[in-house]
Amino acid sequence: MNQQYSNGDAPSTGFAVLGFFFPLIGLILYLVWKAQTPLKAKSCGKGALAGVITNVVLSVIAGCFSVMAASY
Numbered sequence: 001m002n003q004q005y006s007n008g009d010a011p012s013t014g015f016a017v018l019g020f021f022f023p024l025i026g027l028i029l030y031l032v033w034k035a036q037t038p039l040k041a042k043s044c045g046k047g048a049l050a051g052v053i054t055n056v057v058l059s060v061i062a063g064c065f066s067v068m069a070a071s072y
Contacts, residue, residue: 009039012040016044016050019046019048023048
């Protein structure tokens with residue numbers, strides 16, 4: 001299943017990982033690349049979204065533990 005992508009556009013795991021750890025950079029790259037290289041931009045956007053969701057979930061969990069620890 002070898003696909004050829006035009007314009008050097010292909011999904012990129014590296015950019016998804018970059019977007020996950022630095023969501024703001026992923027969002028900026030998504031907005032800049034969405035017209036020229038939509039598949040690469042989509043990878044950046046997915047990584048950024050996953051990073052933000054993970055950050056929110058971990059923050060809520062940490063807040064719950066903090067409240068529980070403060071109540072003792």
